[in-house]
Amino acid sequence: MPxxxxxxxxxxxxxxxxxARNSQGHQLKSYLRGGETEAVFTxxxxxxxxxxxxxxGGMVASLMDCHGTASAAGFAASEQGQAxxxxxxxxxxxxxxxxxxxxxxxPLGTPLTVKGRLRSIxxxxxxVDLSLLAEDQICATGEMLAIQLKTP
Amino acid sequence: MPxxxxxxxxxxxxxxxxxARNSQGHQLKSYLRGGETEAVFTxxxxxxxxxxxxxxGGMVASLMDCHGTASAAGFAASEQGQAxxxxxxxxxxxxxxxxxxxxxxxPLGTPLTVKGRLRSIxxxxxxVDLSLLAEDQICATGEMLAIQLKTP
Numbered sequence: 001m002p003x004x005x006x007x008x009x010x011x012x013x014x015x016x017x018x019x020a021r022n023s024q025g026h027q028l029k030s031y032l033r034g035g036e037t038e039a040v041f042t043x044x045x046x047x048x049x050x051x052x053x054x055x056x057g058g059m060v061a062s063l064m065d066c067h068g069t070a071s072a073a074g075f076a077a078s079e080q081g082q083a084x085x086x087x088x089x090x091x092x093x094x095x096x097x098x099x100x101x102x103x104x105x106x107p108l109g110t111p112l113t114v115k116g117r118l119r120s121i122x123x124x125x126x127x128v129d130l131s132l133l134a135e136d137q138i139c140a141t142g143e144m145l146a147i148q149l150k151t152p
Numbered sequence: 153m154p155x156x157x158x159x160x161x162x163x164x165x166x167x168x169x170x171x172a173r174n175s176q177g178h179q180l181k182s183y184l185r186g187g188e189t190e191a192v193f194t195x196x197x198x199x200x201x202x203x204x205x206x207x208x209g210g211m212v213a214s215l216m217d218c219h220g221t222a223s224a225a226g227f228a229a230s231e232q233g234q235a236x237x238x239x240x241x242x243x244x245x246x247x248x249x250x251x252x253x254x255x256x257x258x259p260l261g262t263p264l265t266v267k268g269r270l271r272s273i274x275x276x277x278x279x280v281d282l283s284l285l286a287e288d289q290i291c292a293t294g295e296m297l298a299i300q301l302k303t304p
Contacts, residue, residue: 008202011203012202012203013202014200014201014203014204015200015201015202016198016199016200016208016210016211017208017210019200019202022198022200025198046168046174046177047168048166048167048168048171048174049166049167049168049246050160050164050165050166050167050171050244050246051163051164052166056167056168056169056177056214056217056218057214057217057218057221057246057247058168058169058210058211058213058214058215058217058218059168059210061214061217061250061252062208062209062210062211062213062214063210065208065209065210065213066208066209066210069209094201094202094209094254095209095252095254096253096254097251097252097253097254098209098213098251098252098254099249099250099251099252100213100247100250100251101248101249102247102248102249102250
């Protein structure tokens, strides 16, 4: 199954966090599996927080933001009975609101897993519940309202 | 007047977003002036969102996160009657919760101003209201609960 971000139309694929067309960016890849979404990312050591062995808060928020909008796109397609297939152009969602609760320091040097669950959909609006884990430890939880971009 | 981040103790000054000791990071500088805080930052073109002319959401959240914790440190000192002076070690605050509402696309190629206002203080907890502007346009608003780190 393709990554959700690899199904964004090319004009919307420049995001520093997750755009396939941004060669300088993180190129986060989110996958829809079994009704939930997941992405894995290992931040480089330079992305430390105030102390060197933890990830800075902006990275945690960034991973949630990119994974959240991808999750919204995946869930919206799934609700409409669309399978995610290579070559399709998935509608692009943008963040209206993102709340992140930092539960524990996020360690550096270990893969981080970001998970998304659909809370609800109403028209172009999708609410997503998020979590970020290091191994089995929940480091942060989040909630997002994402809105589908209107395209001509 | 010194930047708030330049008053963090050296062991807490490694943040990628704003740490004076992270030479690879953004080194955001926040200033307390007239009871409010302000930081200005111009993201490089690589930090685009889905479309190339806008800033990616993670950058907006990151700027708010670093500026918010700096604001909390500045406001807490101010409430205790402490002036911000070179050479002091300011207590370090970390984010417990950050909510960002994206009001309009944030343009690339122009300085962004992040502002902070004190909402309230209770013990080690500081609530900060945030906004991010491009020229006079409010692109995002935010609210943060920051907590002062316990130090030995």
